[in-house]
Amino acid sequence: METNYDVIVVGGGTSGMMASIAAAENGASVLLIDKNRKFGKKLLMTGGGRCNVTNNRDVDDLIRHIPGNGKFLHSTFAQFNNFDIMNFFESQGVSLKEEDHGRMFPVTNKSKTIVDALVERAKALGVTFCPNSKVTKLLFDDTQMSGVKTETDTFLAPCVVLTTGGKTYPSTGSTGDGYRLAKSAGHTITPLYATESALLSDAAFIQDKTLQGLSLQDVSLAVLDEKGKIVTEHVMDLLFTHFGVSGPAALRCSSFVNQQLEKHDEVPVRLDCFPTKSLAQLAKEWDMTYQTSKKSVKNDLAQWIPERLADFFVTRLALEDVASYQLTQVQRDSLIELLKDFTFPVHHTLPIEKSFVTGGGVHLKEINPKTMESKQKSGLFFAGELIDINGYTGGFNITAAFCTGHSAGVHAAQIASYFQY
Numbered sequence: 001m002e003t004n005y006d007v008i009v010v011g012g013g014t015s016g017m018m019a020s021i022a023a024a025e026n027g028a029s030v031l032l033i034d035k036n037r038k039f040g041k042k043l044l045m046t047g048g049g050r051c052n053v054t055n056n057r058d059v060d061d062l063i064r065h066i067p068g069n070g071k072f073l074h075s076t077f078a079q080f081n082n083f084d085i086m087n088f089f090e091s092q093g094v095s096l097k098e099e100d101h102g103r104m105f106p107v108t109n110k111s112k113t114i115v116d117a118l119v120e121r122a123k124a125l126g127v128t129f130c131p132n133s134k135v136t137k138l139l140f141d142d143t144q145m146s147g148v149k150t151e152t153d154t155f156l157a158p159c160v161v162l163t164t165g166g167k168t169y170p171s172t173g174s175t176g177d178g179y180r181l182a183k184s185a186g187h188t189i190t191p192l193y194a195t196e197s198a199l200l201s202d203a204a205f206i207q208d209k210t211l212q213g214l215s216l217q218d219v220s221l222a223v224l225d226e227k228g229k230i231v232t233e234h235v236m237d238l239l240f241t242h243f244g245v246s247g248p249a250a251l252r253c254s255s256f257v258n259q260q261l262e263k264h265d266e267v268p269v270r271l272d273c274f275p276t277k278s279l280a281q282l283a284k285e286w287d288m289t290y291q292t293s294k295k296s297v298k299n300d301l302a303q304w305i306p307e308r309l310a311d312f313f314v315t316r317l318a319l320e321d322v323a324s325y326q327l328t329q330v331q332r333d334s335l336i337e338l339l340k341d342f343t344f345p346v347h348h349t350l351p352i353e354k355s356f357v358t359g360g361g362v363h364l365k366e367i368n369p370k371t372m373e374s375k376q377k378s379g380l381f382f383a384g385e386l387i388d389i390n391g392y393t394g395g396f397n398i399t400a401a402f403c404t405g406h407s408a409g410v411h412a413a414q415i416a417s418y419f420q421y
Contacts, residue, residue, distance in 0.1 A: 005157040008147065012129075014405065015408070021406075051113070080407060082104075102394070140379075194254060194352045195357045205312065216271075224267070255390060257269070267347075286336060361388040362382050381412050
């Protein structure tokens with residue numbers, strides 16, 4: 001195998017494959033190294049094996065859905081964005097379709113379609129693949145990159161792109177190698193934490209599995225601070241589990257929960273079953289419908305919310321043996337308030353290894369946002385989950401990975417071209 005290249009990309013995932021393609025499209029000879037036998041291993045798992053490849057929103061909306069330093073991506077998205085991702089795959093013969101919340105999937109419903117398109121494009125451009133190889137060391141002098149060492153070989157190049165991913169799903173190879181390599185080149189790693197993670201609670205009703213398996217649609221889940229003010233709020237689906245809550249609403253709250261858990265032992269979250277209606281509206285509707293009902297409160301409430309949740313709320317308020325027409329004003333108000341404000345504590349999230357996305361990473365102040373090049377070492381570039389950027393599920397993290405990878409690849413090829421003269 002050739003040992004001299006213009007650009008070496010370390011990590012054959014989403015951002016790594018796109019970086020390789022972008023560098024090769026710009027005239028660079030490229031080596032793509034990955035410690036797995038096959039490339040795109042984590043990408044195959046995304047979107048439930050269907051690969052939510054990006055999201056069909058305008059750029060400003062994209063950035064709003066990347067709460068972990070999304071503003072850093074303005075320069076990146078000005079060069080290559082979600083619409084360019086869609087155009088890229090369409091140009092490779094991969095038809096995409098839009099689903100709920102703007103999520104884009106391959107028409108085939110198979111992640112393999114996306115991975116194959118990336119691999120085939122890279123091969124067509126002459127990218128050299130080096131699987132089953134772990135990079136153990138970056139090679140550089142005081143200012144400039146010169147290559148990498150693997151466990152068996154040394155490869156030389158004036159530009160190296162690190163796209164090794166975070167620490168989620170370590171079985172895919174994301175074991176944090178990139179953080180160690182970045183540190184060796186003088187970079188700072190911000191604290192790592194789980195994002196897009198299920199929420200764990202020690203609350204009695206969770207431990208008793210009272211609501212386990214109960215799914216709620218279009219409810220609000222809000223994270224509250226110590227003063228009861230909303231830190232973040234999301235109206236999406238929610239699932240009660242044997243350990244806490246999961247589903248899109250919980251996942252989107254998780255990074256904010258972890259940030260609060262750095263300061264507190266527990267974090268309150270508030271469930272609102274009717275986020276589009278006020279307390280007054282609900283009270284009026286209840287009175288109009290059930291004020292004279294001789295059915296039990298539980299039976300009437302079950303017309304509004306799932307029966308198990310109705311049973312839980314009624315028991316919580318000691319209204320098991322009360323008919324709706326017997327409700328006092330105070331009892332009615334307590335019931336309506338619980339529908340709008342059921343607050344319970346969260347004590348943990350799942351660990352990074354079992355979460356979807358790693359928060360934290362290579363410090364953004366040490367990366368040029370226009371080029372993704374290191375400010376510490378010329379010729380060193382970063383992209384993907386390795387850097388301190390994280391978004392919500394729904395195609396936002398993959399979009400950031402593809403786009404930062406593309407930017408890093410383009411600019412690495414440009415820098416490398418200066419060494420050819």
